[in-house]
Amino acid sequence: MAAPTKPEYKVIGTRPVRPDGIDKVTGRAQYGADIRQARMIYGKVLRSPHAHANIKRIDTSKAEALEGVKAVVTGADLPQSGDRRSDKSLNVLAADKALYRGHAIAAVAATNPYIADEALKLIEVEYEVLPPVLDVREAMRPDAPVVLDWVRTTSMAGTGEEPTNVAAKGGFNFGDADKGFEECDEIVEGEFKTKMVHQGYIEPQACTAMWNPDGQLTVWTSTQGSFPVRNDTSEILDIPISKVKVVPTEIGGGFGGKIPVYIEPTAALLSKKSGRPVALRLDRTNVFEGTGPTSGTSIKAKIGATKDGKLVAAYADMAYEAGCFPGSSVTLGAMAMFAPYDIEHVKIDTYDVVVNKPHVQDYRAPGAPAAGFAIEQLVDELAEKLHIDPLKLKQMNSSHEGTRGPGGMPFSRIGQEECVEAAMNSEHYKSPLEGPNRGRGVASGFWFNVGLRSSVNISVQPDGTVNLVEGNTDIGGTRASLAMQLAETLGIAYEDVKPMVVDTDAVGYNDVTAGSRTTYATGMAVNKAGLNLIEKMKGLLAAKWSAEPDAVEFASGTFSSGENSASFREAAGIVAGPADATLNATGEVSAGVLVGGGFSTHIVDVEVDPDTGKTQILRYTVVQDAGTAIHPSYVEGQMQGGAVQGIGWALNEEYYYDEEGKMANASFLDYRLPTTLDLPMIETVIVEVPNPTHPFGVRGVGEVSIVPPLGAIANAVYRATGVRQFELPMSPRRVLETTHDLG
């Protein structure tokens, strides 16, 4: 199916320099740890050495007496209403139970970080150590230690009565899976496991808080969502939202992990107690042990097809670790799992399971990569058994407009078929792969756009340029992608738009920079603001030109009425002179929850060393539907970045726990992220099937590229070794064990 023709744009599709580029490459940009305030002091957090323990007693008196210590706080300093504090509050500072190694127990603020470290050693904590539960399937057993005594299994059908670690049961059921499998000629199945992994953002969490005597709290922080930080801080500290201002700094990566608050309420409490601004910055071990990685998972899956290659039925039993509080991404994983395929009969059971690990957080397309690891291997196995090219099998069964999508609603116009076709036609796929111990794998994946709420302000400056005020932290180049959409709307040059990210007091509410939503949903708000400005200017021009209000037209950046015409800049000069009111406009959207999304298909060639088990990536191509690529270079960057994170997840990354629940590899020396030395250049092919829900056809591009790599590499390793990989990471040790039957 050919992609539709894209409208001709002047700005969209070009590759200008990003407005924040020079500051970032010259070191002038202010990140979380760059904030300095007069009389600022330094906070440190004491963390649990145990994965599961009752806290019998905390004595902070010796720490408080240490010279230079200005404040000490524990969970008892956080407000409580009802029987217990909220999960968010308990995660910031524990109450009477430590729920994972690294759980924050207490915090101090001192005149320098070294005194703060010494003070932590003086805090006495008496623990009653309990057996930890660390594996998702073990945690589901009726005789497993219960992590939280208030958890009952919830589902649409009701709430259970007994304490359990299974916090939620859910699922989807379309058609009749049992009947569907009876119609199949080939059925393949397997059980797939993935380990907990971290987003691996390079900048650790860092914030500074100043609680003024007048009750006004200001928080400078590295976050994906200044407004959610404001809301959560307000809720945890039980103070009005109007008393909290959050100033977002530049952010050195987030990938979903910098949405929740971990340190901001603690820094605020320390500031309140000390009367000083408090800086609180995590180190890498803190980040691994004390923030939110993504779930370890166990997925039992089955899929069947007719002998001519029609996928008929699928089933999955998906259990995801939630960490120490309920709330994993298992439902999203279930919704994404079969989305690339048009399958009539689907049944999925999901389980959200509490374990003694950090509470999980979003990680780029949360829940979907593990699901892809399972389904993409099974589809590959079917292709082999049916003697059909794996991409051909995908093409034959691709989702398309009208296919029942995640949750049951039909897809609008999507680009899965176009992505598979582009992969089949790519130079990579047409090139032969030769040599021993080498294999080629392919996989597809889907991820949503979350729409949510966005708000922007625009104002025309005296020289005809336009300030764009927005509230979404810029992680992946969204200052540029939003400015380009405004420039396109107004018919002006990209350089004539000046985008700026401001604090929570300076713009209307904006949801997080996450869920592939900012260029999509905030782009809709920007377009709306631009259209509102044009309408306002048409009315003002009509008065100046003595024309009827509806007689002024706007097209291609020019206002016209009869013999009168003016470019945007000229029009601004006419209607916003020294005696006229300033030209401003706003744009706001509430763009829904899960509102479409995008597909991606990957091709990878690997070589597996039969002696060491090491897998080398020889060549890698990402094909992805961007809807409309606003800034193609940034789209390509997202495609490459997601693929690289997926490669790390596939081959090396894992939280390696000992039996007591201690992470044994909580540093970048031992937690093996891929580097440039491990990778070839990631090739990209942008497909553009415009999204009908967006004025410029944008699809979010930030996440879907991490979904296919796990399955694609597993399929390539299988082709290279003849052995299927059912567990991640496919580290040299695991590949050796499985290929030499050493398990």
Place this chain on the structure above:
Amino acid sequence: MATVRIPGPLREAAGGAELVTASGSTLREVVDDLERQFPGMRERLVEDGAVHSGITLAIGPNQTNDLDAAVADEDEINVLPAISGG
């Protein structure tokens, strides 16, 4: 009458049906009709006068938790699980 796709966990309460029809010009009236047909269904879908916190509703492709949202006879209504985490 609108078509309502019943999610797996609620099918037992709907006599095992995946698709049912229900009358009503708003989501609230559709829920009322579902309750008439399948007693006990309302408490699965609505709590304290609002859409249950564990689910979200969609009329065609449009998700909404507004029980007064208009429903047409040709609409398909989906009951989706609320997203936790993610």
